[in-house]
Amino acid sequence: xxxxxxxxxxxxxxxxxxxxxxxxxxxxxxxxxxxxxxxxxxxxxxxxxxxxxxxxxxxxxxxxxxxxxxxxxxxxxxxxxxxxxxxxxxxxxxxxxxxxxxxxxxxxxxxxxxxxxxx
Amino acid sequence: xxxxxxxxxxxxxxxxxxxxxxxxxxxxxxxxxxxxxxxxxxxxxxxxxxxxxxxxxxxxxxxxxxxxxxxxxxxxxxxxxxxxxxxxxxxxxxxxxxxxxxxxxxxxxx
Numbered sequence: 001x002x003x004x005x006x007x008x009x010x011x012x013x014x015x016x017x018x019x020x021x022x023x024x025x026x027x028x029x030x031x032x033x034x035x036x037x038x039x040x041x042x043x044x045x046x047x048x049x050x051x052x053x054x055x056x057x058x059x060x061x062x063x064x065x066x067x068x069x070x071x072x073x074x075x076x077x078x079x080x081x082x083x084x085x086x087x088x089x090x091x092x093x094x095x096x097x098x099x100x101x102x103x104x105x106x107x108x109x110x111x112x113x114x115x116x117x118x119x
Numbered sequence: 120x121x122x123x124x125x126x127x128x129x130x131x132x133x134x135x136x137x138x139x140x141x142x143x144x145x146x147x148x149x150x151x152x153x154x155x156x157x158x159x160x161x162x163x164x165x166x167x168x169x170x171x172x173x174x175x176x177x178x179x180x181x182x183x184x185x186x187x188x189x190x191x192x193x194x195x196x197x198x199x200x201x202x203x204x205x206x207x208x209x210x211x212x213x214x215x216x217x218x219x220x221x222x223x224x225x226x227x228x229x
Contacts, residue, residue, distance in 0.1 A: 042206070043163070043208055043219035043222075045217070045218075056216055058216075090162065106151075107153065107168065108153075108165075108217065110162040112161075112162050113162060
């Protein structure tokens with residue numbers, strides 16, 4: 001499969017559950033991102049990874065824990081979430097282009113998202 | 120950090136008319152400005168982008184203009200069609216990230 005894929009596409013969990021979201025990119029990119037999309041904040045950056053190292057964390061609550069084992073895979077581990085965490089979680093990837101690794105200067109390719117509902 | 124303001128939040132146009140969406144940004148160091156289109160239930164996809172060394176870029180019915188002095192950039196869609204109906208996001212590049220505007224919901228009325 002090409003592009004950026006995410007699993008699962010839909011997830012319903014209780015506040016005491018532990019679950020993980022998975023993202024995989026088949027584009028040879030070296031930067032990956034997690035975004036949260038909700039009605040209040042349409043595209044809110046959560047984490048940025050470049051070459052498997054986290055380089056940006058926009059003060060996301062510790063109940064969200066990212067993991068990037070290699071440049072093709074990105075996980076978001078979830079535990080003790082709150083109902084307000086219900087949203088669409090989008091993964092994206094980008095290449096380094098001519099600006100070095102800084103994927104912000106190049107097109108980001110998004111996955112289809114995981115629709116998360118926290119009960 | 121970077122702050123991106125996008126207007127209007129909703130826009131309705133008649134089919135065949137033009138649509139303009141405007142964004143302003145705060146960080147004068149930003150030098151990459153993409154526009155994404157997100158159709159209902161689908162992922163955001165890049166439709167056009169512009170870098171700071173260029174003032175205008177066109178791709179068929181879509182154009183983007185950039186005014187670095189005023190720190191604003193705009194998306195222009197001409198001869199709108201029903202399939203242009205979607206949410207459009209502007210963004211500006213920061214040090215390691217894109218900062219997105221809050222989106223504009225464009226409705227093209229047949």
